[in-house]
Every structure is written in C-alpha cells, then in structure tokens.
Amino acid sequence: MDRKTAVSPAARTPARSAAGADWRDVPLAPVVLLFGPEDFIASRAVDDVRRKLRAQNAELELTSLDAGHYSPGQLGLVASPSLFSEPKLIEVAGLAAMNDDFLQDALAYIKDPAPDVSLILIHGGGVRGKKLLDALKALGAPRIECQPLKKDPEKAQFVSAEFSLAKRRIDAPAVRALVAAVGANLSELAAACSQLVADTTGMVSADDVDKYYGGRVEATAFRVADAALAGNAPVALSTLRHALATGVDPVPLVAALAMKVRQLAKVFGVRGSSAQLARDLGMAPWQVDIARRDAGHWNGPALVTAIKVLAEADAQVKGAAKDPVYAVERAVTVIATAARR
The missing domain is CATH 1.20.272.10 (Zinc Finger, Delta Prime; domain 3)
Known part of the structure; x- marks a missing residue:
C-alpha cells in the first residue's frame, strides 16, 4: 500500500463532529486530544491509534515526549521528515503539567501539522493549557474523554463491551458479580474480563466469576x-x-x-x-x-x-x-x- 495514500493529511483531517469520539475507536487525525484522569482509557485509546497506523504502515516511527519536561523546538524537530520518510506517531503525555515552552510550540504546530505525522496529546484534566485546549476545539480536533467509570451501570456496560469485542457472551448475573468483585479499578476489571475469556468456554456465568473472584x-x-x-x-x-x-x-x-x-x-x-x-x-x-x-x-x-x-x-x-x-x-x-x- 502506498504510504502517502494511506495516511495523507487530507484523508485524516478531523471532522468537527469527531470532537466527542469514542475511546474504543479513535479517529485518525493530524492531532488527537485525550482528556481526563483515567489512565486505562487513555492507554487503550493510544493503543487503538498505534494499531490503526501500523496496519497502514508497519514502519511507523514512534516518539514520546513529556509536556512538563519539554525543551523548546522538540516538537518541530521530531515531527520533521526522517531519512526514509516513514509516517510518525508522536505521543505527548503530561499536558496537565505542561510548561510554557510546550504550550507555545504546540499552539504553533496545530495550526499547520506536519504531513504524515499523527500527534496524540494526553491531558490528565484541569485547566492548565486552556488556550491550547480551546484552540484544539476550534480546529475540530478529535477529543477523547478519558473519565473514570464511577457508576455500576457504566462498569457493567464496559464489561459487556469487553466480552462483545472478544466475541464471547456473559450473562447478566455474571456481569453484576464481576463488577461487584473487581469493579473498583478499571484496569483490574479489564484484566478480569480477559482472564475469563481466556480460561472459560461458552456463556460466562456467575459461577465462573465466583470461581475466579469469589474471594474478593x-x-x-x-x-x-x-x-x-x-x-x-x-x-x-x-x-x-x-x-x-x-x-x-x-x-x-x-x-x-x-x-x-x-x-x-x-x-x-x-x-x-x-x-x-x-x-x-x-x-x-x-x-x-x-x-x-x-x-x-x-x-x-x-x-x-x-x-x-x-x-x-x-x-x-x-x-x-x-x-x-x-x-x-x-x-x-x-x-x-x-x-x-
């Protein structure tokens, strides 16, 4: 597949309706914002982007930056074309503690993103960098909400979705039992779903959940x-x-x-x-x-x-x-x- 056809900027220009995109299916775009304190959801969103870009080109070049320990000019340097012009994914964490140098460079960059570069900005929440957040909103950059799932119905939906993605079934009492057993931490809940998918067959029941997590x-x-x-x-x-x-x-x-x-x-x-x-x-x-x-x-x-x-x-x-x-x-x-x- 021709790389420029696969990840051309025009093909990845975000629509304004993408601002509230789903963390399970992150749209490819020159700039994507992950906003909120739930690290597990943010990591899933990042993994989704990586997987999609690598499916387009296995030679994807990955770079990680920290907005709180950022040196002037870093973003432009890592976004510049490499020797073999591989597509790039730049992941910037720590926007909730971004320094002024990063703020200024990011504001300039998002106005004219580099071709064949995807930039993921990870903000843990709060008002730091509001000027950048407002600019991203004005540009229509996809914004992925990474908020904790605090209510049991939300966690139940999460469990059901995990099993659906794995093409497995779990009955309602088992969903409830699993949320009750390990629902305090989303990463633990996801790991529990994976274990049950791997270690059981057929419909997952409350008895299966009790076998693995009944001691909680x-x-x-x-x-x-x-x-x-x-x-x-x-x-x-x-x-x-x-x-x-x-x-x-x-x-x-x-x-x-x-x-x-x-x-x-x-x-x-x-x-x-x-x-x-x-x-x-x-x-x-x-x-x-x-x-x-x-x-x-x-x-x-x-x-x-x-x-x-x-x-x-x-x-x-x-x-x-x-x-x-x-x-x-x-x-x-x-x-x-x-x-x-």
Missing part, C-alpha cells in the same frame, strides 16, 4: 446481601460469619446491603418496563430486574424496618458502637427475617 471483599458482601434480601437467613449469616472470620471489614458489608435495599426501594410498587425504569431511576436494566425479584419478598412495613436498621448499622460500623461486628450481624438477621421466603 465486594463479591462476598453482595452474596451476603443477596441472601438476606431473599429471606435466606441461614445462608446470609453463614456467609457473613465466614467473611468476618477471614478479615472482611463490616463497613463494605453494610454498604452492599444498603445499596441493595436502596435499589429495592426504588422499584418497590413501581410499574413499567425494565428499560423505562432503568432510565428513570438511573439503574441498569439488569439491576431493575434483580431488585424487582427481591421486591417479591417484601412489603412496605418490612422495607421500612430494613431501612431503619441499616441506618443504625451504618453509623455503628463507622464508630458509633464498640462492636461493629455485632451491628452488622444484627442488621443481616433483622433484614433476612423481615423478608418473606
């Missing part, structure tokens, strides 16, 4: 909560006592119970499709389905009792009581016996 604090907490809300006191208490005996702190146990009860309360007595309620209540459809299933074990007075005992337990495990273990055991017992089996 979050997963244990949600197993306790599931059993309690289903009115299965023996399982809830035995799981709880095992968790406490192996060093699990009472705080995440109460937090898991509280989250489950809040979701149950949201759907209690509410009609509508799972998709509609998910949009209205800020939940994933599978969370609505699970909460509705749990709601079948509850009536109004019992739910009020659960909410009150959880409020007390939350205060007690955070310092209001001398025995937080007793507090969480009492909460689990009250909730599990209040629910109808």
Whole structure:
C-alpha cells in the first residue's frame, strides 16, 4: 500500500463532529486530544491509534515526549521528515503539567501539522493549557474523554463491551458479580474480563466469576446481601460469619446491603418496563430486574424496618458502637427475617 495514500493529511483531517469520539475507536487525525484522569482509557485509546497506523504502515516511527519536561523546538524537530520518510506517531503525555515552552510550540504546530505525522496529546484534566485546549476545539480536533467509570451501570456496560469485542457472551448475573468483585479499578476489571475469556468456554456465568473472584471483599458482601434480601437467613449469616472470620471489614458489608435495599426501594410498587425504569431511576436494566425479584419478598412495613436498621448499622460500623461486628450481624438477621421466603 502506498504510504502517502494511506495516511495523507487530507484523508485524516478531523471532522468537527469527531470532537466527542469514542475511546474504543479513535479517529485518525493530524492531532488527537485525550482528556481526563483515567489512565486505562487513555492507554487503550493510544493503543487503538498505534494499531490503526501500523496496519497502514508497519514502519511507523514512534516518539514520546513529556509536556512538563519539554525543551523548546522538540516538537518541530521530531515531527520533521526522517531519512526514509516513514509516517510518525508522536505521543505527548503530561499536558496537565505542561510548561510554557510546550504550550507555545504546540499552539504553533496545530495550526499547520506536519504531513504524515499523527500527534496524540494526553491531558490528565484541569485547566492548565486552556488556550491550547480551546484552540484544539476550534480546529475540530478529535477529543477523547478519558473519565473514570464511577457508576455500576457504566462498569457493567464496559464489561459487556469487553466480552462483545472478544466475541464471547456473559450473562447478566455474571456481569453484576464481576463488577461487584473487581469493579473498583478499571484496569483490574479489564484484566478480569480477559482472564475469563481466556480460561472459560461458552456463556460466562456467575459461577465462573465466583470461581475466579469469589474471594474478593465486594463479591462476598453482595452474596451476603443477596441472601438476606431473599429471606435466606441461614445462608446470609453463614456467609457473613465466614467473611468476618477471614478479615472482611463490616463497613463494605453494610454498604452492599444498603445499596441493595436502596435499589429495592426504588422499584418497590413501581410499574413499567425494565428499560423505562432503568432510565428513570438511573439503574441498569439488569439491576431493575434483580431488585424487582427481591421486591417479591417484601412489603412496605418490612422495607421500612430494613431501612431503619441499616441506618443504625451504618453509623455503628463507622464508630458509633464498640462492636461493629455485632451491628452488622444484627442488621443481616433483622433484614433476612423481615423478608418473606
């Protein structure tokens, strides 16, 4: 393939609609901005650009710069044509701490990018270099948001997408279990998806997730909560006592119970499709389905009792009581016996 045909500047000129591009599918352009503090998403976006450019020309020349330790003229020097005119990818990290020399050189460069050069600018967030950010926006350069996935529905969508890309299936309870087990860190969540894809066959189930990640604090907490809300006191208490005996702190146990009860309360007595309620209540459809299933074990007075005992337990495990273990055991017992089996 002719190199100039593959990566000509005209073919890579960003459309203004590319400003909100997807980090899983970064458009090739003379300049791309990755903005936000989530390093994992930024690294995935960079990998996507590298892969696409190397598919066009395996002789891609890669250069890395640090905007916080930048010397005047560096950008122009590395962007200049090489002896054999290979296409270039320049990755500049640390824009959140960019020095004035980089700011001035970048402002000049983006007005007239070098041919056959792709420039990725990685900004961890904040207002440093606002003049450059505004200039990139005015030029219509693709901007990839690299923001943390804080909500469980976002993490669930991430897991589903990882399996979809791997051409594998995972059922809804398994998605939920995986998010509960390793969802605090996005890179760990991605690694868990990769491990399950590599080490299992067929549809990935909650049992598969439990086999690999069942020992995690979050997963244990949600197993306790599931059993309690289903009115299965023996399982809830035995799981709880095992968790406490192996060093699990009472705080995440109460937090898991509280989250489950809040979701149950949201759907209690509410009609509508799972998709509609998910949009209205800020939940994933599978969370609505699970909460509705749990709601079948509850009536109004019992739910009020659960909410009150959880409020007390939350205060007690955070310092209001001398025995937080007793507090969480009492909460689990009250909730599990209040629910109808």
